Amino acid sequence: MLPSHPDLRLVWYVAEWIIRLGALGIVPFRRSPAATTSWLLLIFFLPGPGLLLFLFIGRPRFPAARDRRSQALRPFYLDVADRLDRAAGCDAGEAGRFARDLGRMPSAGGNTVELIDDYDGVFDRLVADIEAAQSHVDLLVYIFANDAVGHRIATALAGAVRRGVRCRVMFDPVGSHTWRRGTWRMLRQSGVEVREALPVRLLWRRSRADMRNHRKLFVIDGTIGYAGSQNIVRKDFKPKIVNHELVARVTGPAVAAMAAVVAGDWAIEGEEPPAPSPVAIPDPAGDACVQLLPSGADYRLEGFETMLVWQIHRACERVVLVTPYFVPDESVIGAMCSAAAREVTIDLVVSAVVDQRIVHLAQCSYFEQLLAAGIRIHQYRDFLLHAKSASIDRTLGVVGSSNVDVRSFQLNEEASLLLYDDASIARLLHIQAGYLAASDRLDLATWRARHPLRRLPESLARIMSPLL
Known part of the structure; x- marks a missing residue:
């Protein structure tokens, strides 16, 4: 007015x-x-x-004070990376070297990798690992709910605390806002040390409200690590929506990289100068060569996006992308379309079940361009396919927390596990084949014939997508 x-x-x-x-x-x-x-x-x-x-949200970077604390952690990360490389470094080729430049952590051999796409099965394994813990348990997660699943994990943690195991949980206060106070109280009553990742203060703002720690990393005794897309919450926590996830359970030297990222995130949110817990390099446990690629505003480049775009440009045969939220930028669209023009088969798997309406509309605005370029788009039925994964030419697999959207590329702290060995990649391809079998493929002519009234909100959502 x-x-x-x-x-x-x-x-x-x-x-x-x-x-x-x-x-x-x-x-x-x-x-x-x-x-x-x-x-x-x-x-x-x-x-x-x-x-x-x-x-309030226009600058995708942290306050100067937090940047200084992040810089103070660099010697810690470099030390862990150097010791991990000397103890268990594996030859992941140019991809491994590039990923280390992006995320600081090297590729490591001597691991076992178990890919778990059973939602409740993940919690069964995690509870068993916590109940067998002897030294420490560290959980870093976007959502930790004060529900039946959260109580189950808290009960296991309380038992570990009684045995003398040091247990720490860091959760994101925005992701967990529905349960925040109850979760905090539940964990503290269990004897668990608790911190919030990227806390937001209205009067003294320590971080932007939309820059979140979206990682899901669980580390037990420094020898077992979990990485993937699954939060600690019931799979049906949203009405009429059931989540389907994918998590990698890792044992072996590569767990040291997960432990370092979790320890660093914990230390940076403390009141004292950052002093992360020491990280030991676990003994070999298998034959898998893997690498953790952390990304976020604390890193020089958008690590996951940069790696993904580079790999799509290099693809020769096939790329499979699985993401619940597909709101890319020009570099991703360009890489996908140019690969399709080189006759690389590209399968994009998204969810037919919608939990974020505006994001879904923005996502749909890209479909016609992709379909016209020859990219195959599949909509996963019945469940919200919240899993995030990628495979390129049977030479690289990716499982993690990062979506193919601007938010994950530029705003969120994320963690992706890169798979280099044949057995791990074959297992991922098998899981992705299951996604494709349970999906309906979009047809270009049918998509173009959708109701005209759908196009306007899709276009508006697309204009807004860099702000989502």
Whole structure:
């Protein structure tokens, strides 16, 4: 609403144009064209609200104080990486070297990898591992619910505490907001040490509310590690939606990389100067060569996206991408379309079950372009396929927490496990084949014939997608 007084209206008018012109000089800096366009449209049409929103969430980086704490952890990560490389480094070729440049951790051999796509089975294994723990348990998770599943894990942790096992849980307060207070109370009553990842303070803001720690990493005794997409919550915690997940249970030297990331995330949220718990390199336990690729605003580049785009450009035969939320940027779209033009088979598996309407509309806006380029799109039936995985040419498999969307690329702290050995990749391909068999493939002509009223909200959601 404009001010009633003529002089105030003039001041308002001039202020709006100052905001618009200032945005032209500030917004495009270090942003993708899509994000720049979205922000400029918002600010030009709604200068006041747009400026406030930009100041709150417009800069994908942490406050300077947290950056300093993150930099203080670099010697710790480098030490763990060097010792892991000397003790168990495996030759993962150019991909392994590039992933180390992106995420600091080397590829490591001598591991066992068990891929678990049974939601309840993951908790059965985790509880058994906690009940057998002898030294320590560290859980880093986006959602830790105060529900039947959360109580089950808390009960196992309480038993471990009584045996003298040090147990720590870090959860994301935004992801866990529904259960936050109950979860905190439940865990503290169990004797578990608890911290929140990236806490948000309204008056003294320690992090942006939309930059979240989305990792799911569980480490037991430094010798067993879990990485994947599964939170600690009932699989049907949303009405009429049942989640389907994928988790890798790892034993062997590579667990040291998981332990280092969890220890670093725990230390950075403490009040004292960062001093992570020491990380030992576990003994060999198998033959698998794997590598942890952490990513987020604490790293130089968007690690998961950079690795994915590079691998798609190098693909020769087939790429399978599985993600519940597909809101890519130009580099991902370009890599997929150019690979398809080189006659690389690309299968994109998304979920037919929808839990985030606006994200789903934005996702659908890309389908026609992809289908026209020859990319095969499959919609997984009956369940929300929340699993995130990728396979490229039977030479690389990826299982982790990162979606193929701008949020995971630029805003969230994520963790992806890279699989290099034939047995692990074959198991992942088998699981992905099951996804394809349980999906319906989209047809270009049928998609183009969808109701015209669907196109407008899809287009609007796409414009908003860099802000989602």
